[in-house]
Amino acid sequence: MTLVKGLKGKESRMRLLTIAADEFANRGFHETKVSTIVTRAGLTQPAFYLYFSNKEAIFDELVNEFRTRLRKLVQTSRFAPTVEAHDVPKQLLMTLETIFRFLAATPNITRIGLFLAPNSDQIKEELTSLLIDNLRAEQQMGHFRSELAMETVAECIVGIVERLTLSLLLPGIKGPESLALQVVNLLLYGMLANGDTSIQDS
Template structure:
């Protein structure tokens, strides 16, 4: 979303960032409908006219927060494709690192994450989009021999996205678990399963 006007200089950029941060906080606490522009500028320590120098409306700043979040998460997901030539023993380590990176990103600004994942009216479509990107990554990694050739990558992608979303809501946003702990638990479950080590499903 392009702002109504743009103020050049460092001060103008700082004011814009303050408005975005304040808006994320207000939306996360009160929801979109109960948040007012006056609430946002009060939290940001700015005046209401200054808000309209950067954003046309409450809808515009909400949309920018969501769009930026979606873009960041999609770019991150695309970047996590495993490289060719990995040693078998390093695959699980790289997967762990990738999942931890995702949780760290989601934990950076919990208010923005809450808006982007849970308050976003287009959240369902966003999750489908991310699952499609993840599926493409998994298919490429499957062709490299990193994962079982019989895996249904679409199911795996949907399960991973669903799990990440749910544990983010239950543990990450509440501060109950750190990104590295959640990543270790998720990867351990997906890579090694629930059975005792050394026991196969009959």
Template sequence: MVTALPSSASQDARLTKGERTRLQLLEVAAAEFAERGFQHTRISDIVARAGVTQPVFYQYFASKQAAYDELVGMFAQRLRLAITQARLPGDLKGAELAARIRQGVGRLLAILQEDPNLTRIGFYQADEAQALKDELVAMIADNVRAEQQAGLFRPALSADWIAESLMGIIERFTRQTPDAARQQALAEFITDLMLDGMRKRQGP
């Protein structure tokens, strides 16, 4: 199960008090790490912002590093799951194919935007950030190869280059922090670009 950090997590009535406190500490830690960086964030900064004591922090996390590692791991797992779920079945055609690609791209953009602090940590700050992006590129390339074998895309195209291009486009647009409406427009643009390219269409 992939844990999320919605802004209202610490207020969710379905959670126990301890679960709410733990999520609140993760939310605050993500904000502190994103703003200050790992090295310049202190546990005292986190607990002061969360309105709890240091002993409370240590009830849930063995160290600052443990909280940081959990945030990075949570972020990575959400992206891995989204890419796994984005693999296309081989029987898609036409508008349905484009819609499914748009949905997958839109989901990646949404994950990267729904918690900017987590994205800043996991995609840009963490030592593991580049390794994560390389892993995601490899996963996307595996998807593309399977989809090529299913006859959805031209087999002559390099799956690795397609994956690298897609990741580069998504990473660039993520830095612009688009809102929900712009995310949808970007997902449509990226899908159209990947499927149809820039060449002017010839008449019938």
């Protein structure tokens, strides 16, 4: 007999979610069949509809899980406003590490929320605007160059994060810490060997 009433149902639901995440991440929405999910979960088709109203519903739930967790993560890791100038690199580094670690820890819903969801753009926009707030605050405190348009910078950071995630992080080629470090190094200090040339001058 079951110790906790309703436990078995919760477990079936959970199994379906996990398997669905795996299927969606590796095959995409259309190539993922309800029949496959259900078979892998050791259930039959009607059981699926016991827990989710349709195929889209389970997909959306996964997308929302990613979205919610990402949002919480970014909101939590906001720069402390009283940060000293020499703390900026460390702060940025930690933020990026946190993000990369989260993305690496949940690769399936990352793929779903970041690359597969029809509304992945919204998710990224949300992330971008949270970043913009942080960046602008730093900029007004004089930590970042005033001539940089932070909306664009934020988009760049998001672009960097998503590309590195897809091609280096998720395949396991590089780890979260390594990537965070390189990104900070690139973004803060730029590529040039010496800082004496400015593009505006040319």
